[in-house]
Amino acid sequence: MKRLWEIAKSISLAVWLTAAVILLSLYGAVVMPTHEVFSGMSAGPLFGWMLATPLVYTWWLWAAIALLAVLALNTLFCSIDSLIKKRSGFLLLISPQIIHAGFLFILLAHLLSSIGSYKLSGGIPEDAAVKLPNGVIFRLLDIRADMSPEGFPTDWSARVQYLSSDKTVIKEDTLAPNKPSFYKGIGLYLKDLQLSPSPAALIEASHEPGAPWALAGAILFTIGTVMLVVLKMRQE
Amino acid sequence: MSAYSLADFRVLAIIAVPFYLAGGFAWPFLYAGLLAQAVYLFSRAYDLGRLPLVGVNDTLTFLAASIILFSIPFHRTLKVKKFRWMVALGAAVFSAAAFAQGPYNMPLPPVLKTYWFELHVSLSFFSYALFAIGAALGITYLGNPLDAGLEKKEYKAILFGYLLFSLSMIFGGVWAYLAWGTYWLWTPKELWTSILWLYYTGYLHARFQRQWYGKKAAIIGAAGFAVVLFTYLGVSLLMKSSHSF
Numbered sequence: 144m145k146r147l148w149e150i151a152k153s154i155s156l157a158v159w160l161t162a163a164v165i166l167l168s169l170y171g172a173v174v175m176p177t178h179e180v181f182s183g184m185s186a187g188p189l190f191g192w193m194l195a196t197p198l199v200y201t202w203w204l205w206a207a208i209a210l211l212a213v214l215a216l217n218t219l220f221c222s223i224d225s226l227i228k229k230r231s232g233f234l235l236l237i238s239p240q241i242i243h244a245g246f247l248f249i250l251l252a253h254l255l256s257s258i259g260s261y262k263l264s265g266g267i268p269e270d271a272a273v274k275l276p277n278g279v280i281f282r283l284l285d286i287r288a289d290m291s292p293e294g295f296p297t298d299w300s301a302r303v304q305y306l307s308s309d310k311t312v313i314k315e316d317t318l319a320p321n322k323p324s325f326y327k328g329i330g331l332y333l334k335d336l337q338l339s340p341s342p343a344a345l346i347e348a349s350h351e352p353g354a355p356w357a358l359a360g361a362i363l364f365t366i367g368t369v370m371l372v373v374l375k376m377r378q379e
Numbered sequence: 380m381s382a383y384s385l386a387d388f389r390v391l392a393i394i395a396v397p398f399y400l401a402g403g404f405a406w407p408f409l410y411a412g413l414l415a416q417a418v419y420l421f422s423r424a425y426d427l428g429r430l431p432l433v434g435v436n437d438t439l440t441f442l443a444a445s446i447i448l449f450s451i452p453f454h455r456t457l458k459v460k461k462f463r464w465m466v467a468l469g470a471a472v473f474s475a476a477a478f479a480q481g482p483y484n485m486p487l488p489p490v491l492k493t494y495w496f497e498l499h500v501s502l503s504f505f506s507y508a509l510f511a512i513g514a515a516l517g518i519t520y521l522g523n524p525l526d527a528g529l530e531k532k533e534y535k536a537i538l539f540g541y542l543l544f545s546l547s548m549i550f551g552g553v554w555a556y557l558a559w560g561t562y563w564l565w566t567p568k569e570l571w572t573s574i575l576w577l578y579y580t581g582y583l584h585a586r587f588q589r590q591w592y593g594k595k596a597a598i599i600g601a602a603g604f605a606v607v608l609f610t611y612l613g614v615s616l617l618m619k620s621s622h623s624f
Contacts (some may be wrong), residue, residue, distance in 0.1 A: 154584050165574055172570040172614075184565035253563065262560060287601075295486050320489035321557045332560045349560030357562050361549040366540045377540055378520040 152220035160214045167207040189257035215250050218243045234268070235374050241367030248360025252353030259356045264334060264347035272306065275348055279308040279326050284315075286344050288336055301333050318346070328352075388422035391415040392440055392474070397488060399443070399471035403464040406454055409447050412470065416444040429487065432500040438611075439477035441472040441501070445508035448477060453532060461522055462529075465515035495554030502547035503611075509540030510579070510607045517601030521594065530597050532584060537600050541579045571610040578606050 150156055175181045180200050184192055193201045222240045267273060272282040285301040291297045300319040304312050305326050316324035318333035325331075328350055335345035335372060398412030420440060423431040431437040433455035434596045451467045520529035528612065552562035585591040591599070 154587055158581050158588070161577050161584070164464065165577050165581070168574045168577070172567050172574065175565075175567050175570065181565070185561065185563075189565070217411060231519045248453055256561070256563070260561070273470065291486055293486075297486060298489050321495070323553070323557060323560065330560050332558075333574045347560055351556065351561055354562060355557060357552065365549065372538055372542050376535060379419060 148224075150231075151217060152224040153217075154221070156217050157214065157221065159336070160210050160217060164207050164210050164214070167203045167210070170200075170203045171207070174203075178278070182270050182307055184360070187262060188260045189253075211250060215247055218247060234370060236366045238370035238374065242371065243362025243367075245367060248356050248363060250360075252355075252357035252360060254353070255356060256351050256353030259352040260350055261264045262347055262349045264345060266337070266343050266345050268341055268343045275329055275344075276350075278308070278309075279313075279327055279329070280308070281326075281331065282306060283344055283346065286336055286342050288338060291333070296336075301336070303331060303346075318344075323349075353379050387510035388419050391419040391422075392477070395419070396471050396474045399447070399467050399474060400452060401467075402470075403446075403467040406463065409450075409463075409467060412474075413444055413447040416440060416447075416474065420444060425484065427484065429492070430497045430501060431482070432497060432504075433487065433491070433610075433617050434478045435616075436481040436482045438504060439473045440609075442504050442507055442511075442609045443477070444475040445505050446473070449508050449536075450515075451504070451534070452511050453516070457524070457529075457532070458482070459519050459529070461512070461524075462515050462519040465518065466512065469511055469515065490558050491524070493554060493557075495550055495557065495585040499547050499554055502543045502550065504541040506544035506547060507607050507611060509536050509543065510604050513537035513540060514601040514604035517597040520597045520603070524594060527593075530593065533597060533600050537582065539604070541583060543575060544579070546570060568610075568614045571614045575603075575606050575610045578603055 178200060180196055186192070193204060198205075222243045225236060225240060239326045261276070263276070265273070267283045269283055269285055272280050274280050282304045284299040284304055286299070288299040289297045298319070300317050300322075302315065302317050303324060305314040305316075307313055314326060316326075316331075318324050318331055320333070323330040330349045330351070332347040332349060333344055334347050337343045337345075392415070395415040398408050398415060402409030408508040416557060420431055420437075423437070432441060444622060447470050454463060454466075514535045516533035517537060520526065520533060523529060539578055555564060556562040582596065582603060585599060588597040
């Protein structure tokens with residue numbers, strides 16, 4: 144049992160698992176551009192796509208996910224072991240554990256998004272209203288586009304209103320490139336515009352349940368890595 | 380600023396190449412090359428109203444300048460000719476290769492007009508430069524295995540590069556979430572980026588192991604730059620993705 148624990152929390156296991164995930168990812172990176180089936184990977188939840196796609200295309204991804212699950216456990220065990228044994232000073236002890244926590248949060252984020260994310264998109268004319276899956280109704284009020292003298296679009300935006308079921312206005316917001324509008328867990332994104340024959344916008348509604356976890360993980364990872372870099376630069 | 384004056388500054392990008400080559404003989408030439416490229420990049424940034432970080436021309440020039448910039452703290456304490464030559468040749472080759480494509484001067488699509496993009500790309504190239512310096516230090520160490528300080532410097536360069544690369548991925552994720560509604564897109568570039576991140580994660584962990592410490596770790600660290608080059612140039616030029624040039 145002790146031998147099993149030694150292996151389960153070892154850095155060697157982490158290195159070999161990482162190497163195996165790299166090899167599987169390399170295979171994936173080579174086959175992805177060669178098969179049309181991979182073009183739909185980002186269109187919805189990853190697990191939905193994987194279940195609907197023949198195993199001959201997805202085996203490497205299933206294997207990589209299985210190895211990442213083992214790596215997540217290895218990371219957790221390594222941190223537990225380090226905290227129990229307290230082999231170094233407080234900051235040097237805690238900073239890798241903060242990095243590990245950030246990594247685990249990011250893996251959790253991908254897991255949640257791979258199960259529960261969705262995207263819906265459609266062309267919506269000005270003044271039309273659409274009901275979202277969470278029951279919220281939004282209306283496209285108007286769109287605006289600025290063009291450069293050479294004919295390139297330099298900026299564009301669209302105003303939307305969120306409405307309750309009795310058509311009361313709850314919130315008004317503006318969509319623009321890199322400026323989505325969020326309400327009750329759904330983000331509205333302005334993907335494209337049509338100015339003629341009648342103004343309309345291609346709007347995507349996106350739900351990413353992993354996003355808050357990814358952000359939390361990224362913050363933890365950054366804090367831990369900055370601490371470790373400072374300590375190592377002084378120490379080494 | 381007129382196109383005429385921009386052409387003037389372009390001369391600075393050209394003369395950086397012989398300066399870098401001469402830098403193999405003496406450090407001051409590397410500083411002169413860096414100064415020339417920095418003035419060129421600042422002139423482009425001033426003219427375009429944004430950081431010049433789009434396309435092969437801008438990014439290779441930025442990478443060459445970053446390599447020299449980040450090598451300064453190392454050559455202040457390191458007097459090994461082999462390291463100086465590798466840094467000088469690397470910067471010269473990247474600077475010369477930048478001319479394979481003309482600079483991208485068109486207005487940016489609205490989705491690229493964000494600080495997230497500039498942070499994402501600039502940090503990527505800073506980290507690539509540190510990985511290049513790490514590789515040069517690793518190769519230098521393999522030629523002088525008795526100088527353990529070289530291997531430690533390789534580790535430091537890669538560790539700092541790893542921090543910047545991780546930040547670049549985080550900022551890229553935030554930007555992707557704001558622009559496309561997801562922090563992760565399944566394209567070959569993103570997959571290669573995660574391969575690169577995993578590779579250096581593996582290196583940083585392997586170095587802690589007694590059986591990997593020293594020569595083996597130095598080789599792994601140095602070989603990582605091949606993955607960097609393919610992730611940057613290979614994927615962007617050969618594969619269709621959100622990062623294609």
